[in-house]
Amino acid sequence: MSPPRLLVIEGNTAEARARQVSFGGEAASEGYARLLRELFPDAVTDICYPADAGANLPDSGGLEGYDGIAITGSSLNIYNRDPAISQQIDLLRTAFATGTPVFGSCWGLQLITVAAGGVVRKNPRGREVGFGRRIRVTQDGAGHPMFDGKPSVFEAMTVHLDEVETLPEGARLLASNDHSVVQAAEVPVGKTMAWGVQYHPEYPFREMAAIFRRLSPSLVAEGFFQDEDEQAAYIADLEKLEREPANHALVWRNGVDGAVISKDLRTREIRNWVYNQVIPTRTRRGRG
Incomplete structure (x- = not known):
């Protein structure tokens, strides 16, 4: 077969x-x-x-x-x-x-x-x-x-x-x-x-992090972030969630639930x- x-x-x-x-x-x-x-x-x-x-x-x-x-x-x-x-x-x-x-x-x-x-x-x-x-x-x-x-x-x-x-x-x-x-x-x-x-x-979270890097100038201009440093911190959170999906502080700070984390x-x-x-x-x- x-x-x-x-x-x-x-x-x-x-x-x-x-x-x-x-x-x-x-x-x-x-x-x-x-x-x-x-x-x-x-x-x-x-x-x-x-x-x-x-x-x-x-x-x-x-x-x-x-x-x-x-x-x-x-x-x-x-x-x-x-x-x-x-x-x-x-x-x-x-x-x-x-x-x-x-x-x-x-x-x-x-x-x-x-x-x-x-x-x-x-x-x-x-x-x-x-x-x-x-x-x-x-x-x-x-x-x-x-x-x-x-x-x-x-x-x-x-x-x-x-x-x-x-x-x-x-x-x-x-x-x-x-x-x-x-x-x-x-x-x-x-x-x-x-x-x-x-x-x-x-x-996966790492792919979303790459997308944020690719869209960087646009996202600041559109008001999602105040500046590039703030965006860099958010990208770092996404990359850390990829490595540590059970990190309670990260999950809480980003306001996401188990349907994303799992x-x-x-x-x-x-x-x-x-x-x-x-x-x-x-x-x-x-x-x-």
């Missing part, structure tokens, strides 16, 4: 990936693929780069050969619709016709939304960064398998300027907070069921997708 196969769609251009690495982070797809291998050790995990010029992208037959497709975050703005974006939309629309389960984080949710006919806009409240606060599971989200084992109110690592304004027809809103109404959604489209979240359950709870949405979407679909297709 063939091993399970997963595909990670990288949302960033090569230039953006290199910039993140230069600040001590990693390409979003590399981190996502590593987490999926931890959650699904038997799986073969591939990465594709549709934002790159000349990328060799799978067709519908190739996409149907995967048991699940995960989409990373991205520094792109989907309403700009340049080739790096339109290629991703086209790829996902092809995937929708295959019945292969899809999960998207941040940009991934936005890409799912637009490819399925919804609308994404620049958030009038500005950037949400660091920790998305008091994300609340909706009535439709309560009891939904994406949030099995997750608190009904939680914090999550996040960074985004854009948000979903209008969900596609037939979608269900699963979680919200005061910054963005759409923090999680289920989107049935074509033969495919897609799940998406506006935050980043896949990120890796099991932080990544629960992706784990639930694997066990409630990927594995059952693989079984129905006679592969498991």
Whole structure:
């Protein structure tokens, strides 16, 4: 029997990936693929780069050969619709016709939304960064398998300027907070069921620290920090949380809860997708 196969769609251009690495982070797809291998050790995990010029992208037959497709975050703005974006939309629309389960984080949710006919806009409240606060599971989200084992109110690592304004027809809103109404959604489209979240359950603290370094001038200018020294102290806290997640003083000072500190709870949405979407679909297709 063939091993399970997963595909990670990288949302960033090569230039953006290199910039993140230069600040001590990693390409979003590399981190996502590593987490999926931890959650699904038997799986073969591939990465594709549709934002790159000349990328060799799978067709519908190739996409149907995967048991699940995960989409990373991205520094792109989907309403700009340049080739790096339109290629991703086209790829996902092809995937929708295959019945292969899809999960998207941040940009991934936005890409799912637009490819399925919804609308994404620049958030009038500005950037949400660091920790998305008091994300609340909706009535439709309560009891939904994406949030099995997750608190009904939680914090999550996040960074985004854009948000979903209008969900596609037939979608269900699963979680919200005061910054963005759409923090999680289920989107049935074509033969495919897609799940998406506006935050980043896949990120470790060290990746968020690298993002803060990369965004440094902007975050001070936007008023998140008074000066670069204050931001440096915050980044140091994030890096220390990576090493010492049980440090009570750090947890208290940053106002975060167990849903962020515990890796099991932080990544629960992706784990639930694997066990409630990927594995059952693989079984129905006679592969498991």
